[in-house]
Amino acid sequence: MDFEYCVPFDLKFGRGxxxxxxxEISRHGRRPxxxxxxxxxxxxxxxxxxxxxxALGMEYHVFDKVSKNPLMTTVEEGxxxxxxxGCDCILALGGGSPMDASKGIALMACNPGEDIHGxxxxxFGGRRLTALPIVAVPTTCGTxxxxxxxxxxxxxxxxxxxxxxxNVLIPICSVVDPxxxxxxxxxxxxxxxxxxxxxxxxxxLSPRSNPVTEPTSLTCxxxxxxxxxRVNDDIYDEEALDAVTLASxxxxxxxxxxxxxxxxxxxxxLSGLRDMVHGRGLAALTPVxxxxxxxxxxxxxxxxxKLLGGNxxxxxxxxxxxxxxxIGLDVYLSDEGFCEDDIPWLxxxxxxxxxxxxxxxxxxxxxxxxxEIYREAM
Numbered sequence: 001m002d003f004e005y006c007v008p009f010d011l012k013f014g015r016g017x018x019x020x021x022x023x024e025i026s027r028h029g030r031r032p033x034x035x036x037x038x039x040x041x042x043x044x045x046x047x048x049x050x051x052x053x054x055a056l057g058m059e060y061h062v063f064d065k066v067s068k069n070p071l072m073t074t075v076e077e078g079x080x081x082x083x084x085x086g087c088d089c090i091l092a093l094g095g096g097s098p099m100d101a102s103k104g105i106a107l108m109a110c111n112p113g114e115d116i117h118g119x120x121x122x123x124f125g126g127r128r129l130t131a132l133p134i135v136a137v138p139t140t141c142g143t144x145x146x147x148x149x150x151x152x153x154x155x156x157x158x159x160x161x162x163x164x165x166x167n168v169l170i171p172i173c174s175v176v177d178p179x180x181x182x183x184x185x186x187x188x189x190x191x192x193x194x195x196x197x198x199x200x201x202x203x204x205l206s207p208r209s210n211p212v213t214e215p216t217s218l219t220c221x222x223x224x225x226x227x228x229x230r231v232n233d234d235i236y237d238e239e240a241l242d243a244v245t246l247a248s249x250x251x252x253x254x255x256x257x258x259x260x261x262x263x264x265x266x267x268x269x270l271s272g273l274r275d276m277v278h279g280r281g282l283a284a285l286t287p288v289x290x291x292x293x294x295x296x297x298x299x300x301x302x303x304x305x306k307l308l309g310g311n312x313x314x315x316x317x318x319x320x321x322x323x324x325x326x327i328g329l330d331v332y333l334s335d336e337g338f339c340e341d342d343i344p345w346l347x348x349x350x351x352x353x354x355x356x357x358x359x360x361x362x363x364x365x366x367x368x369x370x371x372e373i374y375r376e377a378m
Contacts, residue, residue, distance in 0.1 A: 012174065063105070100145055196220075200224055268354055304316055
């Protein structure tokens with residue numbers, strides 16, 4: 001047995017925690033940059049946080065230009081805003097996109113001479129870079145980004161969608177209030193909750209799972225399997241929403257300390273090329289990939305299947321398909337505008353940006369099998 005585990009995060013969880021976001025920020029800085037998208041203003045959360053900061057006499061600046069599948073160019077603009085405004089910390093407010101963008105902004109604000117494109121493709125190169133402290137307040141329950149040091153960003157020119165990871169990017173504090181999730185529309189809820197389930201399944205199936213991550217992955221998988229349909233049927237079911245929200249956060253630390261595998265690896269080219277919703281891409285790919293992989297790690301796929309209500313590894317993919325149907329997420333890539341002509345680019349890009357996740361899959365796919373997976377998912 002040989003593994004490493006270091007995921008230091010400070011989680012404040014519970015209903016009503018959002019009433020104390022300003023207090024938490026004040027412990028880590030005096031002039032935060034609030035990084036968010038347009039939806040936070042619509043839900044009233046941004047106004048609420050601004051009121052808390054003003055009551056504490058704190059200056060702040062709002063950067064609300066983050067879109068889904070956040071861009072490296074947006075990160076560069078946000079970092080320049082942080083520097084020019086004299087911000088000393090980051091408040092990440094919103095779904096997974098503001099979380100990831102905030103990490104990039106926090107990093108680049110402290111390292112203006114660095115190239116974000118080079119870091120995304122090649123990592124830190126052994127250097128120890130610094131970042132502004134981040135307080136993360138998620139409003140969706142799916143990415144788990146609030147509890148790890150991973151950021152996924154897209155290059156608008158090359159369409160590469162790739163991740164960076166380092167403990168310097170782990171939020172110094174995460175305020176997770178399940179009541180903030182209640183503003184999600186149904187199509188967002190289904191996509192993010194399936195993303196969380198994929199995190200639990202993939203981190204468990206990964207060969208990099210270890211004695212610390214495996215129990216977390218299994219516990220979160222069991223919780224999500226139990227409540228995912230229920231919360232998609234009724235987002236105001238507090239027991240279900242609280243359970244799903246907590247599992248989503250905790251499994252964020254598990255996959256960070258193990259790895260994700262082919263479903264995430266092959267999805268990133270999809271949302272990089274077409275800017276599609278990440279969870280919808282996972283829904284199209286995961287059953288196909290599991291069908292191709294299940295015999296290469298049969299005991300683990302059998303456990304996944306049983307947690308989903310199945311019998312053994314042979315019906316694992318079918319159990320995923322049935323679950324997707326129950327939450328209204330039975331998706332084909334053709335629904336998102338993909339066609340046969342896209343497959344060569346998708347295969348090339350998968351090996352360019354997701355080689356590690358392909359190699360961590362229980363069955364390591366070659367180019368021809370990956371092309372067939374994309375084809376079957378059409």
